[in-house]
Structure formats: C-alpha cells, structure tokens
Amino acid sequence: MKAYPITTRYIKRGEDFIPIIIDAIRNSGIKLEDGDFIVLSEKMVSTAEGNFxxxxxxxxxxxxxxxxxxxxxxxxxxxxxxxxxxxxxxxxxxxxxxxxxxxxxxxxxxxxxxxxxxxxxxxxxxxxxxxxxxxxSPLPKDPKKWAERLYNEVKKEFGVDVVVMVADTDATYRIFKWYITALPYAINGIISGIGVLGFLLGRLAEIFKVGGFAGCTPLAIAGNKVYKNYSIDQFVRIAFICDRVHNTIKNINEVLEKYNSYVITEEILEKLKHTPVVVVKIKEEYIPNR
Structure with a gap:
C-alpha cells in the first residue's frame, strides 16, 4: 500500500471541513479508485465539532x-x-x-x-x-457521522466507492490475539475505555514478547463494504502509516523549541503545513526513495 498526505489550510473551530477536503483531493492530482482509504485526523473532526x-x-x-x-x-x-x-x-x-x-x-x-x-x-x-x-481538544463526539458524510460526498463528487476512517495517533496494542488501547473508545474489536491500564498492558505485552505495539487507533469507519474483509491488525497498520506521513506538531516541546512558548496561537497554526487527510491506495506498492 502507499499513502498520500493531502495538504489543506488550517481548519478553524466549528468550520465544516468536508468541502475543504473535497477541493484538496481534487487539486492534489490523485485519482481516487474504489476501495481506496481516506483517513482523517481525529483532531480535524473534533475541531469541526467545536469540541474544545x-x-x-x-x-x-x-x-x-x-x-x-x-x-x-x-x-x-x-x-x-x-x-x-x-x-x-x-x-x-x-x-x-x-x-x-x-x-x-x-x-x-x-x-x-x-x-x-x-x-x-x-x-x-x-x-x-x-x-x-x-x-x-478531546476525541470527536461523533466520528462515525463525519466519516459517513465524507464518504457520501466523495461518492457524489468523484463517483467512487471508498472507505473513510477517522483515526487517532494514540497506540493500539496486541496482547496475544486481543487488541487494546488506552483511549476512551475505538472501533469494534479493540478493547477501550480502561485508561492507563491499557497502556500498561500494552507495554508489558511487548516486554514479555506476547504482543506489543500494533499501530494507531481507528475511531470510526464508513463506506465501501470491502472494509469488512480487513482485520483489526490491518486497520491499525493503515492508521499508523497515515500517522507517519501527517505533517503536524507531535508534542508540546516542539512548540517550545520553535516558538519559545507553551501556548499555540492561531497565528502559529496558520503558518504550519497541515495534512489532516491521507489517501491510502491499498493495491499500490510502496517503493522507498533510494
């Protein structure tokens, strides 16, 4: 598979990102096909909800x-x-x-x-x-609703049947055959809502070699029914790949180093490059640059 980050401007609180994403995909030159994944940052969804x-x-x-x-x-x-x-x-x-x-x-x-x-x-x-x-910004209140909205709009505008996923950067761990996260919720098949215990179990699974980090955490999925053929392991791997290609501030210490402040302003955010959307082509082979 190969992931393509989609650049957008900074999306402000309460702003509907759906038309912005449609325009950004159209201007990216990427040709969407049936079965492609469009993966959204949970932050963009929460921001659109005004969930601050x-x-x-x-x-x-x-x-x-x-x-x-x-x-x-x-x-x-x-x-x-x-x-x-x-x-x-x-x-x-x-x-x-x-x-x-x-x-x-x-x-x-x-x-x-x-x-x-x-x-x-x-x-x-x-x-x-x-x-x-x-x-x-907490996790989105209703990520499924936004995933379904984008799916329907993509189908209408581009005539293709894709899969839309909302994902968080936080980890999903595998423990034997089970998957677990420290987040309050996740897609079906991932144990959630147990807080720090999920983190502790995941780290211990890695130390005792009975599992460990599996990828990032999908919060909602909508669209092409082909996604039902995918395993949890594949979903979290896709989410992880997308997290790797996002261009965003990863932690507050980066802000301190770049701007000598622990407070991020809208002026700072507007200067940054934002790639809150990633298109993943499952059938396209990834060939690293040499």
Whole structure:
C-alpha cells in the first residue's frame, strides 16, 4: 500500500471541513479508485465539532497534583525505564512544566476521568498541540457521522466507492490475539475505555514478547463494504502509516523549541503545513526513495 498526505489550510473551530477536503483531493492530482482509504485526523473532526475545552477554566485539585508528580517522577524516573518508553519521552516527562501540566491533568480528570490522567502522556486523547490558546481538544463526539458524510460526498463528487476512517495517533496494542488501547473508545474489536491500564498492558505485552505495539487507533469507519474483509491488525497498520506521513506538531516541546512558548496561537497554526487527510491506495506498492 502507499499513502498520500493531502495538504489543506488550517481548519478553524466549528468550520465544516468536508468541502475543504473535497477541493484538496481534487487539486492534489490523485485519482481516487474504489476501495481506496481516506483517513482523517481525529483532531480535524473534533475541531469541526467545536469540541474544545478551555484548560484555564479549571483550578487544579489534589488529584491533579498527584497525577503531575506521578507523571514527572514515577513515570519519568522509574516506570518509564522499566516499560522501555523512548528516552526522548522520558526526558520530556522529567521537564514537565508544573503550572501547565497541573491544569492539563485537572482538565483530563474532569473531562474523561482519573484513569486517563494517570497515563504519562496523550491522556485520553486530549490534544493540546494543534489547538489555539489554552484549549485542548478531546476525541470527536461523533466520528462515525463525519466519516459517513465524507464518504457520501466523495461518492457524489468523484463517483467512487471508498472507505473513510477517522483515526487517532494514540497506540493500539496486541496482547496475544486481543487488541487494546488506552483511549476512551475505538472501533469494534479493540478493547477501550480502561485508561492507563491499557497502556500498561500494552507495554508489558511487548516486554514479555506476547504482543506489543500494533499501530494507531481507528475511531470510526464508513463506506465501501470491502472494509469488512480487513482485520483489526490491518486497520491499525493503515492508521499508523497515515500517522507517519501527517505533517503536524507531535508534542508540546516542539512548540517550545520553535516558538519559545507553551501556548499555540492561531497565528502559529496558520503558518504550519497541515495534512489532516491521507489517501491510502491499498493495491499500490510502496517503493522507498533510494
């Protein structure tokens, strides 16, 4: 398979992205065919829903302090090493900014629950790297609706029967024959809603060689019924490939390095290149550049 990122302008809160994507695909020069996958970033879907939460509205409580120290010290100096978390992420945990992290942890606790705030990073799908100001964006409220809307519009405009997937960058793990994620929800076939426990089990599966990281997490799928012939392993692999070709800020430390700020403004977002849509051609062979 081969993945093609589709460039769009920055899509603002509450803005309908469907016509923007249709125009972007039309201008990309890519010819869509039956059975192709169109994979959407969950962030774009949440943004279109206006699904933002203002972290500045929350005053950190005792559980937020607990989660801050838990992440910075227990994950940063003990669990991170034991569970083979990447060294770069461990370093980032050790230098977590206290004020911003406390508000973020409080937001996670109130929005999705303590079991997600105990995760060291990417807590419950709340994204703070590609939204403006002090806002964070939870997972979409209704990703299936948006996937079906785009599917119908693509069929109408291009006359092709594709598969539309909404996917999150957070991991799906395989444990023996089961698949699990630390996100609040995922497509059928992936165990979800268990928070930090999903992360712990996934890391342990890798250490004991009974599974491990399988890919990124699909949240919703709509369209061509051919997708019913695919396995969970194939879905999460497609989501992972798309995550690799997205051009986006991956973590808040990138913002600090580039703009000397932990706060992202709309001006910063408008300067960045955005590829929230990826077209995946299943039958096209990927040949790496030499």
């Amino acid at each position: 939460v203002d972290e500045s509205k929350f005053e950190p409580g005792i559980l937020a302090y607990f989660c801050y120290y838990w992440s910075k010290y227990l994950w940063g100096y003990a669990l991170g090493k034991l569970l083979n978390i990447k060294e770069e992420k461990i370093k980032n945990l050790r230098k977590l900014p206290k004020k911003e992290t406390l508000r973020h942890k409080e937001t996670v606790i109130r929005t999705v629950g303590l079991r997600y705030a105990l995760k060291p990073y990417a807590e419950g799908g709340l994204d703070l790297t590609n939204v403006p100001g002090t806002y964070v």
